Amino acid sequence: MQRVIPPDFTIQTARCLLRRPIAADLPHVFAATRFAGFYDGMPGEPAATMDELEGALPESWREWDEGITYGMTIADLTTNTLLGRVGIRKTSRVDEWNLGFWTHPEHQGQGYMTEAVSAILTFGFEELGAIKIVASYALWNKSSRRVLEKVGMKFIAYIPHAFKKQEYWVEANKMSMTRREWLLLGSGDR
Template identity: 40%
Template sequence: MDSVPLDYRIETPRLVLRMSAKEETDFVWDATRHPGFNDGMLWNMPESKEELDEFVGNVPERWLSGDGYLFTFRDKAKDEPLGRIVLERRCGGWNAGFWTHPRYQGAGYATEALGGVLEFAFEGLGLKAVGACHAEWNVASRAVLERNGFRFKLRIEEGFEKDGEWIAQDSLSINRDQWLALRQASASNR
């Protein structure tokens, strides 16, 4: 895929993923108001909706430059947003990150969205590997990654700083061959 158009969509059985937009600010704002929502994220709870608008403002430019793809995953039947997932160049490689609105957590949406993004990464973009990090205590994020075939690489004791304290992070990754093997195994189990 030479260039990814701004209207590019990924469809999974229950979800549609498309480029995140400023019109979703209220949805993101609401998610950030839930206690603990931002604890494991590199970004702090925003102080205003304008702060969120500024963040999303560069999404089309990053998308067109091939530098990063921020998707909102939406319920296919109801067309309502459930969470966000990003695939971006960071720290010398391609990395994924995701969150699900607290109202919709625990239903497998992030697992499904990540599966769609990995297909986009390996088949659409031709990437060789994708990495991801999570706060070491965030077992839910680790489970999403492992269900999609990610494997533990290392613990980073000073992964990121939050409110003046270091948070340890676990780094995981999956390469194209591992992803293809997992796909093949799940297809033969059907």
């Protein structure tokens, strides 16, 4: 049985604090989505207005409370600067979760996301009881691929029609890690 994760739950890494999103995060999220190309590797389109983004926040809290999705803001541990978002969502398969993430363009290439994804894997396997965690990235997104490889995820499938962007299909690769693989990497020794 999955345990209930309280709204004030946090995860601390060497440089980051992962926490449930709050309204004060939204201007930073909105600013990130305004960078050219930022949303190209994600399904859907970014919020067109701050009001639209604000309207989505209660839905993310509801999904947290219901144990469907745990979307977390990644903040700098010392300055509280928003660095990005990471989340883990229950799939239709028993004990399988899907993770997704993005880094604010001003903070990319500094290793924050590798820290955050490693922490979310630990959260998934230890707190949520996941047996398998999967993630996908747009084929051209080499940075996301590197993050997933660094944390030990392995390629499992090529998806030629992962999602549509405007009228074009985006190709993706799917990666995964099982609890057993995670334990073999020594990740369960923390």
